[in-house]
Amino acid sequence: MTADSFDLDADIVELAPFVPEAHAADNGPLAEIAFRADAWLPDETGQLRKAFVEDIAIEEIAVLLRRTRASIGRRLYDLGLRRQSQRPWTTWDDENLARSYANEATATLASRLGRSASALYARAKLLGLTEPGAPPYSGWEDAQVRAGYEQGVPVAQIARLIGRPFAGVISRASALRLRHACQPDDWSNEEMTRALSLADTGARYVEIAAMLGAEGFPARNGRSLGQRLRKLGYGRGWGRAWISEEDDLLRHAYTTGASLTPLRERLGRSACSIRWRAEALGLRGTHRHHDGFRQGPVWTSEEEARLRADYGKVPTRDIARTLGRGLRAVLYHANRLGLRHGYIRPFGADEDRAIRNAWTHGVSMTDVALALGRDVAVISKHAIRIGCRFNDPQRPCRAHKTRRAGRPSVTLATLLALEPPAAANDGSNLSAAA
Structure with missing residues (x-):
């Protein structure tokens, strides 16, 4: 049996409190204080806690307590205080983030700046900061991983909480020999760790099951494997609020x-x-790139003009081949331009009358399709709906689409010029009308 996983609330910043051992005594009974000019007195600590909970900016707390911002940040870390701040980022915040991000764990730095790890992670990406090497896990991070595994929190949410990659949390939990509360009883820690690692590569569940079997793990069904991995937290979103x-x-x-x-x-x-x-946020259509995030070369005005002129008249595969693009790329771009394919547009009254006239006077359905600019199969289906069944329902080959020299071309106008079905004679035909 396994426990049920539960989703974290959006405003949760930690699963278990953690105070560095060197400063744990600060929360105990008041002891004799050695004389230091910068020593923190109980009243100051109480003011700091109150201001921090009220989401007052770090620089404002520093002014209130007549201390430096760096001193306030260190004290917040020593006390193990954390919050989901709504305060805007300042230049001082960004400078500290840029200076320490590559050398300090995200969670530790977030505590000193009075932010959540997720907020700091997103801000670092916005500023273009990178981590050349993952710093060692801090005691607070290990405490959150332990608590998350014990409580059955999805691994992806634990990773989000502490600001670490999904694969990193899996590896750390394995090193700590933790067993997730939602881990199936017939799964070993090694199998779960390996399965989640393979899932993080983007492999399909069926492929993961096959790879696990090839590596000596028990045979698993791809569908049940996917259900178990999602319960453990892979690929799971829980609708948390955007910060x-x-x-x-x-x-x-x-x-x-x-x-x-x-x-x-x-x-x-x-x-x-x-x-x-x-x-x-109203960001739709504001992307400065002509094609947004789509892959492939940018569409030129000449290509768009060609697409507008041929779409619905020339087979889409031929258009794609001419433009040197994929079929999906042509279809997607035509949709963005608001183009409608001629083969799927609704039939008008004139087209219905032309089809009836053609059927009565023995005009080939192939000629009707060319005259109306539609596919033969579409004409065949619609003709049956309106009570006309042609004798040539099969799609013609490409060579038959070219009219022989000397034979009059068939157009919508010539079809409408034929005598209506009720007045037609048995000998009427298109050439006579022409």
Whole structure:
């Protein structure tokens, strides 16, 4: 039996409190205080806690307590205080983030800046900061991983909480020999760790099951494997609220034309979630790149003109071949331009009358399709609906679409010029009308 996983509330910043051992005594009974000019007195600590909970900016707390901002940050870390701040980022915050991000654990730095790890993670991406090497896990991070595994929190949410990659949390939990509360009883820690690692590569569940079997693990069904991995936290989103740092990062992506794929990985958001948030922020259509995030060369005005002229008249595969693009690329771009394919447009009254006249006077359905600019199969189906069944329902080969020299061409006008069905004679034909 396994426990049920539960989703974290959006405002949770930690699963278990953690105070560095060197400063744990600060929370105990008041002891004799050695004389130091910068020593923290109990009243000051109480004021700091109150101001921090009220989400007062670090620099304002520093002015209130007549201390430096660096001193306030160190004290917050010593006390193990954390919050989901709504305060805007200052130049001082950004400078400290840029200076320490590559050398200090995200969670530790977030505590000193009075931010959540997720907010700091998003802000670092916005500023273009990178981690050359993952810093060692701090005691607070280990405490959150332990608590998350014990409580059955999805691994992806634990990773989000502490600001670490999904694969990193899996590896750390394995090193700590932790067993997730939602881990099936017939799964070993090694199998779960390996399965989640393979899932993080983007492999399909069926492929993961096959790879696990090849590596000596028990045979698993791909569908049940996927259900278990999702319960453990892989690929699971829980509808958490967007924070201001994530909104800023999304706006930046649209402004600079950055790919959304790394953004999804960084924020732990699904493509649907990002698309919904972009709509809510009014970012749709504001991307500076002509093709947005689409792959392939940018469409030129000449290519668009060719597409407008041929779409619905020339087979789409031929258009794609002429433009040197994929079929899907042509279909998607035609849709963005608001083009409608001629083969799927509704039939008008004149077209219905032309089909009836053609059927009565023995005109080939192939000629009717060419005259109306539609596919033969579409004409055949519609003709049956209106009570006309032609004798040549099969699609003609490409050579038959070219009219022989000397034979009059068939157009909508010539079909409408034929005598109506009720007045037609048995000997009427298109050549006579022409």
